[in-house]
Amino acid sequence: MPSIGVGHASEAVAQAGRPDASHIEHAQAVRLAVPGPVRALTESPDGAQALIVAMLISKDPAVQQQQLALVPNAPGIQGVMLLLQGMDPMLRLPVLQRAFPALRRSTVPQRKALAKLVPALIHADARVDVFEFCMAKLLETLLNDQLSAAVPHGTVSLESEVEDIALLFTVAAQIGAQDQQAARTAYDVGMSLVLASRSPPYAPVSDWQKRLSEALPRLEELHPLAKKTVIEGLVRTVANDEMLMDEEAELLRTVCALLHCPLPPILPVIAGDSAPADG
16 A cells, blocks of 8 residues: 655645646656556557456356356457456556557457446446446546547536535445545545535445445536646545555546546555556
8 A cells, every 4th residue: 555645645636737848757757657468458459458358257166157257268368368467556557548549449249248247247246346446437537438429528516516526435435444434534634625614514425336336427517627626636635544455546536537527636656656657
């Protein structure tokens, strides 16, 4: 679990919504941290789809067997799974996003098949974790052609989306905290920036996947400045304990992508990012 220095978090908050050289440098570091064979797979539609499927295969033998039974060319997928072994979990969503251009070149039948297969793989163990939720939301926008075709911003104010914003911050606080008191503190730190005295009190949620899935499209309609404020507040929430869990990083990356906002350079530079740019 990487640590986040107070200065690093404050700097990221100040830069939220303003892409600059630090964003470019961080993106380059992440690209170089992805193993060369994995980067190569992101360049073709077949390779990109294989990566997505492989990332969703469970390590639990019973669940894995059930999932592989659903997958065409299971031996090939198992080969890709071997390539992913040892890759930093922080790289999973960057790899997915790197594969987007190749996925867009997939045929319509390929897209439909992937759109049907992904939920089946995710629900094979009757639970949806943060990574699976994030991957599903990003793929949903891609496979529905929303990511490139939709108008990226709306005109809705923060005050019009209080409940959805509170839900987003509650989820971010819950997944990154050791207990409810810590979650409440993290929630308050972020929400005090976004809605100040208008902030609803922290209230834990259990069915967060369903509720957040419904809320995110409404948050896409926020005004660009409102979105910038939301991302600033989220950074404050996830950085409150100066530790960054994989799940927090994945949620932050996904929210930035869905809201069409630059990802703040709060995510740590991943070990191995000095590897040569092969592939």
